Amino acid sequence: MSVFKDAGHLFRFAGLFVLAFLLFLVIRHFVVPPSFGQYGHYRGAAMGEIAARPVKFAGHETCEACHSDVADAKKAGKHAHVNCEACHGPQEKHATSDDPSATKPPLPDSAVLCVRCHTASAAKPKGFPQVNPAEHSNGMPCDTCHKPHNPGMDAGGPK
């Protein structure tokens, strides 16, 4: 039995280990978030939190709910597949506002907006309509001739 007596200090050391481990388990029990491991090795609640972030682009369906006239005009022309907020910017605030006229978005400047897509560049796909803005319009704003919602020349603009 004296072996145990002479190895007593080792048991003390081991005891400290066990104590520390138990303490660790207790702390772990309290600090690990309850949803951890719900779906996998992560906090399940994180997805809900990320999904709850605010939306800023309302989506064209929302726009079209009120602006059906513009939607119809657009549908007939070459910009049919260009969504509203691609040009008008994020409009969730405008869409969900009690008084949408108070949050009416400013009209985009066609001189900046149109050239962003339609300036001629060798890097763009060949079939995409593109012009050299300076030569094309002699400095006239694009919407003198092209209606942004239906830009084709046969769509009612001046010939």
Add this chain to the structure above:
Amino acid sequence: MNISRRQILILLPAAAVAWKSVLAGTPETASNYTMSDHWWGMLIDIPKCIGCGNCVRACAMENDVPDGHFRTWVERYHVSDEDMTNPEVISPDGGKEGFPVAEEDSKKYFFVPKMCNHCADSPCTQVCPVGATFVAPDGVVLVDPKYCLGCAYCVQACPYGCRYIHPVKEVADKCTLCYHRITKGLTTACCESCPTGARQLVDLKDPKDPIHEFLKTHPVQVLKPQMATGAKAFYNGLDGSVR
């Protein structure tokens, strides 16, 4: 022995404060959204991209992406037929304000929009030491900003350069595939604002999604297939020179 206990004593109060916010409230996702019904990805149609930068700007606005960091960006390739392995690539400010006008020459030009590939076998989630980034049951790779240490190991592990450390929050940040939008039935901000339809959100578990027909009829590739990450950003018309 003293050390570990002392460390624990010091760390306890700090950890307790941090955890309080983590434990608080567990907001539910939109009630009619079932994660197991979806497997999200993205279709990127290179021949349609005009390099306008709308997607980059929309992403930055929708997600408050800090300046100088990108959840999505656009690259412009300029490839000579003689040296395909050494393309000239530019992406000024991630293509946010578009690209300089290119003059016609003997080489080919094209734009490549990039974003998180939402890999099914993602190397970034594999290396996270604590489980702060993960592939959600609907296939979206997300970061839990309340749990991330900011060790940047995931940034190192992403072969595509899609992650960054948020300069203010000091946690890893990346494309969420607009998780707050797609769980409400909306498309992503980049897809919503793309004027040419070069990007399309796809749900591989939805049998009615046109992606299935598209994949069947087009030669489609993912970026760096040799990495075997199970990338779900499918590129139509991807040139061999793209890295």
Add this chain to the structure above:
Amino acid sequence: MSGVEGFMYPNEYGLQWSILIVLYPYITGLVAGAFILASLERVFHVEAVKPTYRLALLTALAFLIVAPLPLQLHLGHPERSPEMYFTPHSTSAMAMFGYVYLWYLMAVLVLEIWLDYRREIVLLSQSSKGLLRVIYRIMTLGSSNISERSLAIDNRAGWIVTVIGIPSAFILHGYVGFIFGSIKANPWWSSPLMPVVFIFSAMVSGIACVMVLYMAITKLRKQSIDMRCVDTVAMYLFYVFIIDFSLEMLDLIHRVYEADESFRSLNFLVHTQLYIPHIVIQIFLGTLTPIILLGITQVVHLPEVVRKRMYATAGCLTLIGIFAMRWNVVIGGQLFSKSFLGYTTYKIGLVSKEGLLVAVFLTILPLFILWALIKLLPPWPANTAQAPAAGD
């Protein structure tokens, strides 16, 4: 963006891991290497290195205590680091490393030092006064049993701990290598040789560190250096260094010969930005020169003074060389774009959180801890007359 050449993915302009992450494998390497040296005496009965045994253990402990500090400073949220222990991710090398570190610190180093010093601790708890007495009393864990039998048990237990400790030291540093070697996205890191190279370079740096420290401390104590001991340590350093260098060259030759898609990019880097730290400092100054110096001492019989100087020079150059190796791995691996089309530069701050001053402080800190540990647990007999009088 200044400092960027060619094309980088726009999120790649800044480096993620700074000089602090260079320090971290460097420091853990010293720990693992010092422990391996200590185990030579304990397990393999290399009697000649006995004068360095306790010093090596204390050196390992001093550096191990500091090892997590650069990591903590680097984290965006250091207060969340206990998550590594609470919810370790089983597929993450970094998460497993947390446990390996704790295991090594508590179950190996602290236990072995405690067992080895227990007799002294008990005696000191009886002879010292004031605060020191309290500290020693706590360290006895309330047991003052230093009977011959209990010390024999300690000796046996200490041997077992060392035997477990050797693979633990390998795992400790092998894991650090694996953290880098397992990143398939980064061709500069991704290599199965990385953990092996890390283990051997760790042994090299740890042995060199203990050798230099032993010579310096003995000098400071105005004692004579035990040349049989230093000769033996230098011999082991020489052989381990040759293995380490061969492995590194194997890795290099393999890369050059295979010349995969990343080769052009990495080759450019090694010939430009990394030329000084990699070719000049790491390979020529920090590896070949010390190997040649040590090699000469193995072949030619030189007078003691010359040998001492050569050992000291070789040891210091080795420490610089291994630091350069860590630098080239950590920093070098982030200087090129994962598109292999461009390069960035690392600008080190002076006083920032991850700046040069912090790095220097963290490098010196272990020496102060070691000084305190030596005061608390003297590695040599208190009675200086007992010290070997041979040599000089």
